[in-house]
Amino acid sequence: MSPSDHPRLFIPGPTEVSPAVLATMTRPMIGHRGKDFEALFARIGPKLQSVFRTHHPVLTATASATAIMEAAVRNTVRARCLCLVNGAFSDRWHQICVANGIAADRLDWDWGRAVRPGPVADRLKSGRYDAVTVVHNETSTGVTSPLAEIAEVVASQSDVLLLVDTVSSLGGSRVDVDAWRIDVCLAGSQKALALPPGLTFFSVSDRALERATTCERRGFAFDFVQYHEFWKKNVVPTTPAVSLLYATDFQLDRILAEGLEARMARHREMAETTRAWARARFELYAEEGFSSDTLTAIRNSRSIDVPSLNRELRKRGAEIGTGYGKIQAQTFRIAHMGDIQPAEIRQLLEWIDDIIGATGR
Amino acid sequence: MSPSDHPRLFIPGPTEVSPAVLATMTRPMIGHRGKDFEALFARIGPKLQSVFRTHHPVLTATASATAIMEAAVRNTVRARCLCLVNGAFSDRWHQICVANGIAADRLDWDWGRAVRPGPVADRLKSGRYDAVTVVHNETSTGVTSPLAEIAEVVASQSDVLLLVDTVSSLGGSRVDVDAWRIDVCLAGSQKALALPPGLTFFSVSDRALERATTCERRGFAFDFVQYHEFWKKNVVPTTPAVSLLYATDFQLDRILAEGLEARMARHREMAETTRAWARARFELYAEEGFSSDTLTAIRNSRSIDVPSLNRELRKRGAEIGTGYGKIQAQTFRIAHMGDIQPAEIRQLLEWIDDIIGATGR
Secondary structure, eight states: OGGGGGOOHHHHHHHHOOHHHHHHHHOOOOOSHHHHHHHHHHHHHHHHHHHHTTTTEEEEESHHHHHHHHHHHHHHHSOOOOEEEESSSHHHHHHHHHTTTOOOOEEEOOOOSSOOOOHHHHHHOOOOOOOEESSSSSSSTEEEHHHHHHHHHHSTTTTTTEEOOOTBTTTTTTOEEEEEESSEEEEEETTTTTSSSEEEEEEHHHHHHHHHTTTTSSTTTHHHHHHHHHHHHTTSSSSOOHHHHHHHHHHHHHHHHHHHHHHHHHHHHHHHHHHHHHHHHHSSSOTTTTBBEEEEEEEEETTTOOOHHHHHHHHHHHEEEEEOGGGGTTEEEEOTTTTTTHHHHHHHHHHHHHTTTTTOO | OGGGOEEEESSSOOOOOOOHHGGGGGOOOOOTTSSHHHHHHHHHHHHHHHEEETTOOOEEEOOOOHHHHHHHHHHHHOEEEEEEHHHHHHHHHHHHHHHOOOOEEEEETTTTOOOOHHHHHHHHHOOOOEEEESSSTTTTTTTOOHHHHHHHHTTSTTOEEEEOOOOTTBBTOOOOTTTTOOOOEEEEEEEEOOOOOSEEEEOHHHHHHHHTTTTTTSSSSOOOHHHHHHTTTOOSSSSSHHHHHHHHHHHHHHHHHHHHEEEEEEEHHHHHHHHEEEEEHHHHHOOOOOOOOOOOEEEEEOOOOOOHHHHHHHHEEEEEEEOOGGTTTTEEEOOOOOOOHHHHHHHHHHHHHHHOOOOOO
16 A cells, blocks of 8 residues: 555554654664663653653553553452453453453443442452552543542552553543552553554553562563663663664654643544534443543444445545444444544544535434 | 664674665554455465465564563463573573463573483473473574474474474574474564564464463463464454564565575575684684574684774674673674675674784684
8 A cells, every 4th residue: 555545544543653753763773782772762761751740660562552461460460450341451451360360350330431439449448459450541432431530549548559551541631640659551652642553651660560579470571570670771671673662762752842731632622523523413432521532432323334434534535443342333433642633633524424424413 | 873873783683674674664554453454464474474484374473572482381381391491592481481380391401502302302201291492593602403303302292392482593594384393483573584673473383272272371462372363364463563564574575585595595605604704713602513594603712802893893884792691791793694695794704803903813
C-alpha cells in the first residue's frame, strides 16, 4: 500500500503516527551497550516521568502491554489478587493470573459500566488481597473508571498494591501516578502517545520493587528488579527496539511541547464532539458520566453495516474501529486519540453522516 | 548523531541495517486487525519458513529473544529440563528455568568449548528429562556447537523436546529445523538477519504445540497455543510492532534473493578472513573446529586497550564488540554477520592493524 492510499486511522490503536516521527526510524542502528544508547535512554527517562507525572522510574519494555500486565502480577502478587473487571482488557488481567497460577478473584461490573470504589473497599476488608488490578480506560467499551477514587480506597489498605492499565488513556486523559499512589502504571506506545506499536512504558513504585524482590517466580525476561537495576545505568536488560526508541525520544518532545493539559483538553473536545454526534444518531455504550475522552464506543442502534461503512470511509481516506470482544456485533468504535485533531474528527463525522444518510434526529 | 557520524557496526547485534530496510519503516501505520495486516503477515510467513527450512509454523513475537527463551521452557517443560551450558546465553536458559520455578539441571562445558553429543546422550538415559535447551552459536564465546549431532541424540529419546537458540546463527550459518527435528527454534531479528531489534521469530513443532496444551502455567502473553491459533488466521494475539514487520517483509526478500547458501558462504568467507587475521596476531577464544561463522571472539593476548581501539576505529567509521560476561576483560569480539560484506571486514582488519601497529607475526 502506498502512503497516498493510507486511510487516517480512527481505530483504538495503532493510532496515526506523524511522518516526522516515522522518519526518525530511518536513523542507523546503534549498539545497546554503548554511550550513544545511554544518551538516548537518558533523554527519554525524564520525559516519560513528566508524562506519567511521577518521580519513580518509568521503565521501557519491547513488548505488548499484555506482556507487562503479566509481568505486573508475576512481580507483585504473593497472596491473592483482586481483579476489577468491566470489559475485555480488565477481564484479560484475570485470565493472565489464572494462566500463571496466581491466586485471583474477580469483582465484576456489567460491560459499559465503570468500576466503583465502594464495592472495592468492601472486598478489600477481607484482608486476603495484596494487589488490585484495574483498567483505567476500557478500550472495549469506551468507559473511563474513576481512578483517583479507586486508588484512594486501595491506598487506605496497607500492603495492597495498585496495578493500573492506562494503555489507552495515558497521554490523552488525566493520569497522575504519584498523586494517586499507583504502584504499577503501564501504557502502550501505540494509543494516545501516537507512537508505533512495540513498546510498553511502565512506572514502578518503591514498594512494588520491594515486593518484587520477594516474588520468587516473577520470571526472568520481565523481572522488574533487574529492569530497575539496568535502568539506573541508562540501559535495558535485553536488546530493545532501538528504532522505536528514536521515535519515542522525538515524540515525547512533541507531546511535552503541546503540553499535557492542552493535550487533554484537545482529547476532551474531540470526545465531546463525537459523543454529541453519537447521542443524536445512536446511543453511547458507556454509562453517562464515565465516557472515555480517547475513544467512543457506540451502540449500533440503527443496525448500520459497519464493514460497508468502513469501505466507503476508506475511499475518502479514513477508517474507524469495529466492536471488540463479546460486544463486537452490537457496537462500533471511534478513536479520537493521539495526534488526531478536532477538525479531523468533525470531517470524519460528516463523512459518516454522508454515507449513512443521517443528519441527526 | 547524524547518519554521517555513524560507525559501521561489527558488534554482535544490533547489526547494520540497510538504509532501504530502514526506509520501509516510514510507511504509515495500519490496524493489526484488518486486511492490510493479514496480507503483510501472509507474505512474511512462507519466507520465514524458507529461512528456517521448516514446514512448521514460524511465529513472530514483538519481544527480545530472552522472552521467547522463557516462553519456550514455560510452554514445554512438564517434568525436568536439561540445560546444556557453554557460555553466557546457554547459562541464561538455566537461570530462566530457575526464575520460573521450572525443574532444571545443567550440563556444563568450559566457556570456549562446544557442547558435545556424548555427555548429552549419557544424561538423557536417566529418563528424567522432557526437554533440552541448547544455544547453537554462543554469542559470548564465538563457539558454534554441532547442532545436527546433538539433535540426533535428543531425537533418539522419545518425548524429549529440543529447544534451540539460534539467535546469532540463523541467516548466517546452517540451521535446518526440519532435517534436525528441532521442536522450538528461535532467532532474533537484529543479528544475522540484519533487521532492527524488537522481533523474535520462532518455529514450533507439532509435538511442542501438543505439549504446550498440557503446560498449565505456560503464561498468557507468550502462550504458544494461542499464538498458533492466531497465526493460522494471519494475525497475532497482541498488538505487534507493525513498523518492524514492514522491515521484515522487505529484508526477507533480500535474504532469499541472495540465497541462503550464498549467504552462508559469504559468512564463512568473512569468518575465515577474521580467524586467519586473529590467529596471526592474537588467539581465538573458541576451540579449534567449532569457531562461529557469524562472530569471532578473540583472546586479547596482546593486552590491547579495546575502548581506545574502538575510539580510533570510530574516527574511521567502524565499531567492534567488547567481551561479554565473565570473559569481558580477556576478550573482544568482531561480528561478521548480517549484510556486512567481505571487503568491509578486510578494511576493518586493516584499520585495526594500522591502529595497534601490528602486521601479523
